[in-house]
Amino acid sequence: MKTNGMEIADRSPESGGGLILSPDALRPARGLDRAGAGTDDAIMANPTGSALSHLECTHCGRTHDAEELHRLCPDCQKVLHPRYDLARVRLEPADLAAREPSMWRYREVLPVRDAEHVISLGEGFTPLLTAPRLGAALDVADLRIKDEGQNPTGSFKARGMSAAVSRARELGATAVAAPSAGNAGGALAAYAARAGMTAGVVMPEDCPRINQVEAVLAGADTWLVEGLIDDAGRLVATSAAGRGWFDLSTLKEPYRVEGKKTLGYELAEQLGWELPDVVIYPTGGGTGLVGMWKAFAEMTELGWIGAERPRMVVVQAAGCAPIVRAHDEGQRHAQRWPDAATGASGLRVPAAVGDYMILDAVRASGGTALSVTEDEMRAATGEMARVEGVHPAPEGAATLAALHRLRASGEVSGADRVVLFNTGAGQKYPDFAPADPPRLPADSPAWRDGL
Amino acid sequence: MKTNGMEIADRSPESGGGLILSPDALRPARGLDRAGAGTDDAIMANPTGSALSHLECTHCGRTHDAEELHRLCPDCQKVLHPRYDLARVRLEPADLAAREPSMWRYREVLPVRDAEHVISLGEGFTPLLTAPRLGAALDVADLRIKDEGQNPTGSFKARGMSAAVSRARELGATAVAAPSAGNAGGALAAYAARAGMTAGVVMPEDCPRINQVEAVLAGADTWLVEGLIDDAGRLVATSAAGRGWFDLSTLKEPYRVEGKKTLGYELAEQLGWELPDVVIYPTGGGTGLVGMWKAFAEMTELGWIGAERPRMVVVQAAGCAPIVRAHDEGQRHAQRWPDAATGASGLRVPAAVGDYMILDAVRASGGTALSVTEDEMRAATGEMARVEGVHPAPEGAATLAALHRLRASGEVSGADRVVLFNTGAGQKYPDFAPADPPRLPADSPAWRDGL
Numbered sequence: 011m012k013t014n015g016m017e018i019a020d021r022s023p024e025s026g027g028g029l030i031l032s033p034d035a036l037r038p039a040r041g042l043d044r045a046g047a048g049t050d051d052a053i054m055a056n057p058t059g060s061a062l063s064h065l066e067c068t069h070c071g072r073t074h075d076a077e078e079l080h081r082l083c084p085d086c087q088k089v090l091h092p093r094y095d096l097a098r099v100r101l102e103p104a105d106l107a108a109r110e111p112s113m114w115r116y117r118e119v120l121p122v123r124d125a126e127h128v129i130s131l132g133e134g135f136t137p138l139l140t141a142p143r144l145g146a147a148l149d150v151a152d153l154r155i156k157d158e159g160q161n162p163t164g165s166f167k168a169r170g171m172s173a174a175v176s177r178a179r180e181l182g183a184t185a186v187a188a189p190s191a192g193n194a195g196g197a198l199a200a201y202a203a204r205a206g207m208t209a210g211v212v213m214p215e216d217c218p219r220i221n222q223v224e225a226v227l228a229g230a231d232t233w234l235v236e237g238l239i240d241d242a243g244r245l246v247a248t249s250a251a252g253r254g255w256f257d258l259s260t261l262k263e264p265y266r267v268e269g270k271k272t273l274g275y276e277l278a279e280q281l282g283w284e285l286p287d288v289v290i291y292p293t294g295g296g297t298g299l300v301g302m303w304k305a306f307a308e309m310t311e312l313g314w315i316g317a318e319r320p321r322m323v324v325v326q327a328a329g330c331a332p333i334v335r336a337h338d339e340g341q342r343h344a345q346r347w348p349d350a351a352t353g354a355s356g357l358r359v360p361a362a363v364g365d366y367m368i369l370d371a372v373r374a375s376g377g378t379a380l381s382v383t384e385d386e387m388r389a390a391t392g393e394m395a396r397v398e399g400v401h402p403a404p405e406g407a408a409t410l411a412a413l414h415r416l417r418a419s420g421e422v423s424g425a426d427r428v429v430l431f432n433t434g435a436g437q438k439y440p441d442f443a444p445a446d447p448p449r450l451p452a453d454s455p456a457w458r459d460g461l
Numbered sequence: 462m463k464t465n466g467m468e469i470a471d472r473s474p475e476s477g478g479g480l481i482l483s484p485d486a487l488r489p490a491r492g493l494d495r496a497g498a499g500t501d502d503a504i505m506a507n508p509t510g511s512a513l514s515h516l517e518c519t520h521c522g523r524t525h526d527a528e529e530l531h532r533l534c535p536d537c538q539k540v541l542h543p544r545y546d547l548a549r550v551r552l553e554p555a556d557l558a559a560r561e562p563s564m565w566r567y568r569e570v571l572p573v574r575d576a577e578h579v580i581s582l583g584e585g586f587t588p589l590l591t592a593p594r595l596g597a598a599l600d601v602a603d604l605r606i607k608d609e610g611q612n613p614t615g616s617f618k619a620r621g622m623s624a625a626v627s628r629a630r631e632l633g634a635t636a637v638a639a640p641s642a643g644n645a646g647g648a649l650a651a652y653a654a655r656a657g658m659t660a661g662v663v664m665p666e667d668c669p670r671i672n673q674v675e676a677v678l679a680g681a682d683t684w685l686v687e688g689l690i691d692d693a694g695r696l697v698a699t700s701a702a703g704r705g706w707f708d709l710s711t712l713k714e715p716y717r718v719e720g721k722k723t724l725g726y727e728l729a730e731q732l733g734w735e736l737p738d739v740v741i742y743p744t745g746g747g748t749g750l751v752g753m754w755k756a757f758a759e760m761t762e763l764g765w766i767g768a769e770r771p772r773m774v775v776v777q778a779a780g781c782a783p784i785v786r787a788h789d790e791g792q793r794h795a796q797r798w799p800d801a802a803t804g805a806s807g808l809r810v811p812a813a814v815g816d817y818m819i820l821d822a823v824r825a826s827g828g829t830a831l832s833v834t835e836d837e838m839r840a841a842t843g844e845m846a847r848v849e850g851v852h853p854a855p856e857g858a859a860t861l862a863a864l865h866r867l868r869a870s871g872e873v874s875g876a877d878r879v880v881l882f883n884t885g886a887g888q889k890y891p892d893f894a895p896a897d898p899p900r901l902p903a904d905s906p907a908w909r910d911g912l
Contacts, residue, residue, distance in 0.1 A: 111562035111586065131850055132588030132611060135562065139582060143657065160583060160611055163852070164888045196852075196888070204850030206594065210912070215900055219891045226896030227887070229847035233912065236903040245901070249911035396680035399582055399655030401614070401647075436678070437615045437647075438888050440670045445677030449666055450696070452687040460700035461661070461684065 056125035058117040059101075061094040065264055068367060076121070079181045079256060081263045089364055090264040091304065092121050096311045103283055103314055111135040113169055113272035119308055120173060121268050127180040129205045131162035133172045134272050138280040138429070144397045144410070148417050152427040154286070155400055156277070159435030163224065165403065166273070166433045167197035170297060173269030174258050175201040184208065187255035189242030191294060192221035192355040193434055198258065199228035210255050212242040217355050220438050238350055240361050260295045261364040267301045274305025277429065278315055285320050287426040288377075290412055292405035292433055293324040293333055294359035296368040303371040320429075322372050324379035325412040327352035327387070330360060333368055337379035342366050353384055353442050354404035356433065378421060386411035391436060391443040404442050406432030507576035509568040510552075512545040516715055519818060527572070530632045530707060532714045540815055541715040542755065543572050547762045554734055554765055562586040564620055564723035570759055571624060572719050578631040580656045582613035584623045585723050589731040589880070595848045595861070599868050603878040605737070606851055607728070610886030614675065616807075616854065617724070617884045618648035621748060624720030625709050626652040635659065638682075638706035640693030642745060643672035643806040644885055649709065650679035661706050663693040668806050671889050689801055691812050711746045712815040718752045725756025728880065729766055736771050738877040741863050743856035743884055744775040744784055744830075745810035747819040754822040771880075773823050775830035776863040778803035778838070781811060784819055788830035793817050804835055804893055805855035807884065829872060837862035842887060842894040855893050857883030 065074040069088030074080055076092060083090050099118045109115035113134025122128050137157050145153035158166035171194070178186055187210030188198050195211035202209035211225040215234035225232040231253075235242050243259050250257045260266050278285060285306070291299045299322060309315045326334050330350035336343065347360040362368065372379055382390075390407035394400050402410070409430040416422040436442075450456055516525040520539030525531055527543060534541050550569045560566035564585025573579050588608050596604035609617035622645070629637055638661030639649050646662035653660035662676040666685035676683040682704075686693050694710050701708045711717050729736060736757065742750045750773060760766045777785050781801035787794065798811040813819065823830055833841075841858040845851050853861070860881040867873040887893075901907055 108558040112588075131590065132608065137563075137583030137613075157583065157613070159615075160613060162588075162608070162611060162850075164610075164615065164886055200846070200850035200852065202850075203847055212912075213898075220888050222898055223891050223894070223896045224846070224852050224888060226898055227843050227846040227852055227894060228850060231912075232896075232898035234898050234900045236901070245908060245912065248908065252911040392678050395651070395675070395678040396654055399613075399651035399653075399679060401651065401675050401678055435615055435886070435888065437671050437675060437886065440674050440891075443674070443678060445674045445683075447664075447673050447677055447683035447685050449685045450687070457696060457699065460703040461663075461682075461696065 054124040058120070058122055058125050058128070060120060060123050061096060061098045061118055062092055062121045062123070063095045064093050065090045066093050077181070079178065079183060081257060089261045089367065092264050092268055094119055094308065096308060099312060103279065106279060113172070113269065116272055116275050119275070121265050122173070122176045122180055124180065127176055129176045129179065129201050130172055131168065131200065131204060133161050133168040135276060136160045138277070139398070139400065141398050144394065147397060148413060149424045150413070150417065150422070150426065150428050151424055154429045155394070155398065156273070156429055156431050157400055158431065158433045159403065159406070159437070163193070163197045163200050164435035164438050165193035165197065166270070166298060167194040169269035169272055170260065170266030171197040171201040171269065174263060174265040175205050175207065177265045178256050178258065179205050179207060183256040185210070185254045185256065186258050187211065187246050187250065187253070188258040188260070189213070189239050189246050190217070190221070191239045191358055192217040193438070194260070195230070195232070196221050196224035196228070199225040199230035202230065203228040210246065210249070210253060212245050214238055214242060214358070218439060239359055240346070260297045261300070267297050267304065270298045270301030271305040273298055273431070274302035275309065277302070278309055283315055285315060285318060286429045287320055288323060288422055288428045289320040289431070290323045290325060290409040290428065291431050292354070292357060292408045293326055293368060294356045294405070295362050296324070296333065296364050298431070298433070299324065299371060300364050300367045319375045322375040322377040323412065323416070324368060324372055324377070325408045326379070326381045327354050327357040327408065328381045328383045330358050331381040332360060333362065333365060334379040334381045336365065336369055337372060342369055344369070354387060354408060356403070356405045357408065380412055380415060382408050382411035382415065386414070388443045394432070395436065400432060401436030402432040403434030403436055404439060406430070406434060406436070505575040509571070509573055509576050509579070511571060511574050512547060512549045512569055513543055513572045513574070514546045515544050516541045517544050528632070530629065530634060532708060540712045540818065543715050543719055545570055545759065547759060550763060554730065557730060564623065564720065567723055567726050570726070572716050573624070573627045573631055575631065578627055580627045580630065580652050581623055582619065582651065582655060584612050584619040586727060587611045589728070590849070590851065592849050595845065598848060599864060600875045601864070601868065601873070601877065601879050602875055605880045606845070606849065607724070607880055607882050608851055609882065609884045610854065610857070610888070614644070614648045614651050615886035615889050616644035616648065617721070617749060618645040620720035620723055621711065621717030622648040622652040622720065625714060625716040626656050626658065628716040629707050629709065630656050630658060634707035636661070636705045636707065637709050638662065638697050638701065638704070639709040639711070640664070640690050640697050641668070641672070642690045642809055643668040644889070645711070646681070646683070647672050647675035647679070650676040650681035653681065654679040661697065661700070661704060663696050665689055665693060665809070669889060690810055691797070711748045712751070718748050718755065721749045721752030722756040724749055724882070725753035726760065728753070729760055734766055736766060736769060737880045738771055739774060739873055739879045740771040740882070741774045741776060741860040741879065742882050743805070743808060743859045744777055744819060745807045745856070746813050747775070747784065747815050749882070749884070750775065750822060751815050751818045770826045773826040773828040774863065774867070775819060775823055775828070776859045777830070777832045778805050778808040778859065779832045779834045781809050782832040783811060784813065784816060785830040785832045787816065787820055788823060793820055795820070805838060805859060807854070807856045808859065831863055831866060833859050833862035833866065837865070839894045841865070845883070846887065851883060852887030853883040854885030854887055855890060857881070857885060857887070
């Protein structure tokens with residue numbers, strides 16, 4: 011089958027020849043597509059067709075070479091965004107149907123040039139589940155849940171790490187590190203392991219137990235620190251030079267956001283290239299929201315969607331809500347939240363480097379920002395599990411708690427098409443909303459008479 | 462696009478009309494296909510095209526009506542298998558590429574008749590990951606890992622429960638129950654919740670904590686018992702009538718195996734309709750292995766694959782290895798294993814109702830059965846995570862431990878194409894292979910000097 015210069019064939023790796031993601035690139039044999047000819051770069055073993063052109067500072071606007079390892083803008087220390095020559099992209103929405111069900115289906119707008127360098131565990135293209143029973147309970151006619159718990163390592167962090175580790179390796183890095191509130195550390199460790207790279211992970215000492223275990227088991231040099239994620243970030247920064255680490259702190263390098271932006275592409279594709287009215291997103295570092303906003307702009311430029319945007323809603327925990335406060339106060343930058351405390355570890359981010367990008371998107375979209383309590387999150391964990399069969403991470407539960415508030419206030423109407431982002435598997439949090447089933451002793455008459 | 466009488470269109474739910482799995486059926490909007498005309502049943506809102514024809518006893522061969530709720534064969538109390546009129550199936554391998562990435566892509570050979578009755582959380586079509594670095598370490602040229610941890614609820618149990626709960630509901634059941642070593646209970650609770658059905662789950666009191674929590678949070682009536690899974694099964698059986706439960710104990714009803722058999726269809730599709738040489742499968746109740754064996758036969762009848770079969774390898778824990786013992790002793794039925802003990806909760810099944818089907822498949826395929834120790838499983842957990850970035854459940858780790866043994870003995874050669882089944886996410890087992898990262902106090906000089 012030939013479409014727009016791209017061959018798509020249901021070939022397996024065994025049938026040989028021209029795989030877009032070869033076995034050597036550690037590719038999951040989940041999808042069955044391959045790249046055809048049509049690119050002009052003969053040096054690469056297996057070009058992805060990426061249209062990456064340069065890096066651009068989101069603050070000062072200066073441009074930088076995308077073929078060098080960069081972190082923040084060398085001129086103003088703000089966030090760099092990769093830019094693409096979208097006019098060169100030979101891909102139409104209809105071509106996507108036969109591609110592999112991972113985020114690498116959007117490879118033309120991702121930063122990796124050679125498919126041999128793609129480090130993948132099958133991340134992305136997660137289900138966008140209908141939630142009709144929950145919708146009925148909240149009087150929302152079209153409610154959906156994007157279930158990011160079905161990613162490798164059980165969270166949406168897999169997307170950013172797949173993109174960033176792949177690109178860092180492509181540009182020559184051999185060791186990577188990041189501070190993490192929990193799930194990012196597990197994901198970084200897994201992707202670095204798969205890439206054969208050394209990894210460092212620094213986490214708050216009270217981060218979830220499973221995140222500590224998964225980072226160590228995947229071979230990352232792992233430390234727990236007295237402090238929060240920004241303290242951990244400081245330690246990664248001071249240690250990077252000595253340890254030879256490329257620092258992958260979110261939004262302090264240009265490519266994690268590229269993995270996260272695929273959330274936006276998927277939302278559009280899974281809804282037939284129409285965006286919902288409201289996106290409710292649990293916001294720690296906010297990279298997912300920033301990424302979706304970037305994806306929407308790219309898709310408009312590609313002609314895949316129109317100019318309409320969902321109202322972007324930021325949800326934070328009452329115990330750590332710097333973006334909510336800045337939004338309420340009309341600020342573009344958020345002040346660090348003192349004594350941040352919440353059981354939703356991913357929301358325990360007292361200061362986000364991308365604060366201005368988050369707040370810009372919320373305002374430009376006509377969205378809002380609000381916080382929810384621990385009790386509301388715990389109640390919403392059970393509600394989502396009980397009503398729709400989706401056991402959310404605490405952060406995912408926060409989005410449902412927020413929807414309750416927004417329906418009560420009328421800020422979300424019953425006619426709005428609403429998407430909740432469950433950013434991780436609730437199965438990683440056995441202690442957040444505990445439950446103790448009754449125990450039946452061996453001498454109970456129930457064994458004879460029934461329960 | 463019209464192929465073999467089946468329309469395939471990249472329509473979203475929003476674009477209306479003729480969806481194979483409508484929003485009302487709680488369908489994940491992950492794939493974008495729809496059913497065409499071509500079935501002869503005008504009563505159903507949305508026919509799946511299922512070719513289900515009848516139930517057949519795997520032991521006495523008698524047939525039974527598939528439109529009634531059945532459990533074991535009413536005549537001989539052995540396992541009933543659903544049979545399909547495969548000659549009627551209008552589906553070719555090439556048609557599958559554009560279908561949704563879940564196990565329901567194989568709907569013609571699944572038992573649910575009306576798509577409105579499909580209860581789905583997006584289960585199946587999990588990545589078949591290449592494992593080149595692990596392959597090099599074990600001197601196996603083509604090694605892959607089927608990563609079932611990326612299913613809803615984090616384990617392969619989602620497949621069987623999606624099929625069984627959907628079909629039970631289609632046939633009129635309103636309450637379902639099952640004994641579980643852990644993950645099946647979590648999956649049953651989730652699918653029953655999504656179906657709006659009452660659920661009962663009975664588990665050994667020392668099953669993993671997260672399985673207790675997920676069952677309770679999803680609203681299942683949950684009990685912990687002093688005993689093992691077969692004790693739990695006895696309690697479900699004695700309680701079923703009084704509580705109105707339809708008992709979904711594995712292989713004691715005909716449809717969980719139908720969900721599991723999609724593992725076999727996926728293996729073939731993801732390998733380009735060629736099966737591997739060796740399948741290594743962690744075997745508790747063995748439904749997955751039995752299901753794959755059934756799928757292979759169906760695919761041969763459909764003309765999708767030839768007559769070759771992989772050598773099917775059963776892996777059990779040294780502390781509970783009834784199938785291994787029966788295999789070694791040349792028996793067709795296994796004796797109950799006394800004092801079953803292993804940290805791999807899914808392998809702590811002292812007696813499997815499908816023992817004869819497991820042993821038949823192993824022997825017919827030229828495979829084998831072996832057990833591995835707790836230490837070997839723990840070591841393999843770290844090895845798979847560290848070398849390939851896949852953090853396996855203890856049961857998945859057992860398959861890697863087994864491969865080490867089979868390479869040492871020469872029973873698997875370096876030229877064999879080998880697939881390991883990681884049946885669940887290691888992230889559900891924070892205590893199986895524990896790790897304690899170092900803690901860095903706030904007054905450490907490392908904050909200034911680096912790690």
